[in-house]
Amino acid sequence: MEGDDPAPTSMIDRVVRVLDTFDGSAPLSLSQVVRRSGLPRSSVHRILERLVAVRWLAREGRNYQLGLRMLELGSLALQQNALREAALPLMRGLSASGRHGVRLAVLDGAEVVYLERIEGPVENGAPARVGGRAPAYCTAVGKALLAYAGDDAVREVLRSGLKARTRFTITDPAQFVRELQRVREHGVAFEREEAVRGIACVAAAVRGPGPAVAALSVCGPARQLDFTRLSPAVQQAALRIWSATQARPSLPLRGSEGAPVGDWPTGTLDSWATWPRMTDWL
Known part of the structure; x- marks a missing residue:
């Protein structure tokens, strides 16, 4: 994805970029989300943890996957x-x-x-x-x-x-x-x-x-x-x-x-x- 799209300029763009990395059923690690999104590691980590807090994502150990709130929506x-x-x-x-x-x-x-x-x-x-x-x-x-x-x-x-x-x-x-x-x-x-x-x-x-x-x-x-x-x-x-x-x-x-x-x-x-x-x- 890194070369396909312009760098996101807003927080919403970054959140969407992170969520778009979850395009399959397998959980993703922080490193995988960073690589797929093309965003800085520190930004990705903050976004992932916030998405876990609001139930859009779920964390199991060091891996992340889509959460119940996404299923509900x-x-x-x-x-x-x-x-x-x-x-x-x-x-x-x-x-x-x-x-x-x-x-x-x-x-x-x-x-x-x-x-x-x-x-x-x-x-x-x-x-x-x-x-x-x-x-x-x-x-x-x-x-x-x-x-x-x-x-x-x-x-x-x-x-x-x-x-x-x-x-x-x-x-x-x-x-x-x-x-x-x-x-x-x-x-x-x-x-x-x-x-x-x-x-x-x-x-x-x-x-x-x-x-x-x-x-x-x-x-x-x-x-x-x-x-x-x-x-x-x-x-x-x-x-x-x-x-x-x-x-x-x-x-x-x-x-x-x-x-x-x-x-x-x-x-x-x-x-x-x-x-x-x-x-x-x-």
């Missing part, structure tokens, strides 16, 4: 790719049927991250670019995800604060908890101009009998969105995405709490889960 990337592949045809169908915007998102702490989107004819600045983030508490996808994420995830959101984005944003913790309870009862989440004025969304969780792995939403102008008509369509699409991902036995999906959610037959989406009331937190 790779599994997550595969999961997200499988979700997008399963979701895209259904997202296109939802968008075409009503000329609405459609989004697929996952939960990351107190925020949602958008994995895929199909833009509708009227977006009005709705913040949903692929890879973009938005607060979970004021988005339909966020509510759909948080409703099945567990107590700790909701507490994290409440600790972060429910800041008003518009005059319609739910900012009262007790009201927000009741909103999540309604999502669990009806299987669908609504956003009525809570994140962006003029935009409304309806969302459903992509899940089996456990935490949601993603959420799907349809969005459009608040005065034109037909919640009654769209709700069952979004729920059915979310269920079909879940069923499609479960048809891949080589890819065990994981919920937002990290536990494998396994393979379950169609029709068990909500019947296996009973969810405790959360009003005693407040």
Whole structure:
């Protein structure tokens, strides 16, 4: 590698150069990483030890190999790719049927991250670019995800604060908890101009009998969105995405709490889960 690429000029470039040396299954010694990366020995040693500390690498004696965190990140990337592949045809169908915007998102702490989107004819600045983030508490996808994420995830959101984005944003913790309870009862989440004025969304969780792995939403102008008509369509699409991902036995999906959610037959989406009331937190 030494003669193929220019010398890395930043720490990120050096870390990437070190990680790229692990291109096989065999562990590598410090000397081997130095030779393959073309970096100074002292720099390589510092980078290797830091990567071990954050679990990107593991050390056995004097040798290094890829760590569990790299495996986790790779599994997550595969999961997200499988979700997008399963979701895209259904997202296109939802968008075409009503000329609405459609989004697929996952939960990351107190925020949602958008994995895929199909833009509708009227977006009005709705913040949903692929890879973009938005607060979970004021988005339909966020509510759909948080409703099945567990107590700790909701507490994290409440600790972060429910800041008003518009005059319609739910900012009262007790009201927000009741909103999540309604999502669990009806299987669908609504956003009525809570994140962006003029935009409304309806969302459903992509899940089996456990935490949601993603959420799907349809969005459009608040005065034109037909919640009654769209709700069952979004729920059915979310269920079909879940069923499609479960048809891949080589890819065990994981919920937002990290536990494998396994393979379950169609029709068990909500019947296996009973969810405790959360009003005693407040």
